[in-house]
Amino acid sequence: MQEYSYNHELVNRISPIVENLFKGNSLYQVKLNQQEMSQMLVELFRQFSSEKMREIKDDDLTDRIDSILILEAVSGTLNDLTAEQIAIFDAVVEGRPIR
Numbered sequence: 001m002q003e004y005s006y007n008h009e010l011v012n013r014i015s016p017i018v019e020n021l022f023k024g025n026s027l028y029q030v031k032l033n034q035q036e037m038s039q040m041l042v043e044l045f046r047q048f049s050s051e052k053m054r055e056i057k058d059d060d061l062t063d064r065i066d067s068i069l070i071l072e073a074v075s076g077t078l079n080d081l082t083a084e085q086i087a088i089f090d091a092v093v094e095g096r097p098i099r
Helices: 002-023 026-031 034-045 050-055 058-075 083-094
Strands: none
Touching: 002 026, 002 034, 002 050, 002 058, 026 058, 034 058
């Protein structure tokens, strides 16, 4: 029962943060599924004890969640590029002139 209670506490704390971040970020809306991200984050933060989670201030938790969402949103972006766009990306990263 305690695990259910902690899970419920996490959902109640994380879901509104994810919802607010999604409202303010069109990249998240296009690239990510809000419900899936909330579930993934609950699983991720479940690794912390309830005491540790309660010590994390809301602003800090929001920053952490935002960082994770950014990573999730852009991680597949290179897969969406054409061969020409990948060549341009590679040139920029390597500091070569773009042809």
